[in-house]
Amino acid sequence: MPNWICVRLCVILDLHPHPYAVTHANTCFRSIVACCLRQAAFCSTEQSSGVDVTANQDEISDHEIFQLEYDIPSKKWCVRTMQDKYWSLQSSSGIQANADKGSANSLFSMDWQEDGSVSFIANNGKFVIAKKSGHLYANGESSDQDEARFYFYLINRRSLVLKCEQGFVGYKSNTNPKLECNKAAYETIVVERDEKGLCFFKGSNGKYWNVCEDGTITVDSDVRHGFFIELREPSKLCIKTAHGSYVMAEKNGTFKVNGASYDTATFWEY
Secondary structure: OOOOOEEEEEEEEEOOOOOOOOOOOOOOEEEEEEEEEOOOEEEEOOOHHHOEOEEEEOOOOHHHEEEEEEEOOOOEEEEEEOOOOEEEEOOOOEEEEEEOOOOHHHOEEEEEOOOOOEEEEOOOOOEEEEOOOOEEEEEEOOOOOHHHOEEEEEOOOOEEOOEEOOEEEEEOOOOOOEEEEEEOOOOOEEEEEOHHHOEEEEOOOOOEEEEOOOOEEEEEEOOOOOEEEEEEEOOEEEEEEOOOOEEEEOHHHEEEEEEOOOOOOOOEEO
């Protein structure tokens, strides 16, 4: 495992609140921090009149905050600045924040990796990488490159409510902290973040999620166990353990870790 050196990209994901979500201030936003293995600086549009996207800032201002917007027809994402411009692929393969919405060059795929990181793929089919100068270029050949991998953190969405086709995720009973996914009432899940994209999930009882030997999850641990969150659609996500197994919804409301591929993983509404 290499020593991780991070480029931190502060992103706000602009979504309408889920109808079942607990409402609070700014609930229509999902704040996310993404870290790439290159410079220890925030990606920013502060320099070059807000055009170039470079990883060269130590603090977060409006120039380091972006919105992710999902394009339903293409199933790709746009990255929007606070100045109402979009990241766009240039003829030089550089990434600049100078586009209006609608161009194919402002669409990016998000490719989630086994280690919980994510890579951006531009319209030219190349991976977005952070150069040593901090500039972003879409000329990476593989997501195996450290500079092509980003870690994401939810930073202002401190709680989640999860739902699948069977129902909400909640306790088996008032006296049994085992989680099931066919409940009529939801359990609010507190999200705590750690380094390298890891999240810890805590229940209303003050205990943390714990994966049992049979793969089921109980909320009874004093020790924090790490999970990754993968954004798949505007209102859906996957949850994966630090060891790479997905949390699945199975028959009769069983909520357990039992999948190694996102192709068969449960997409949880949140």
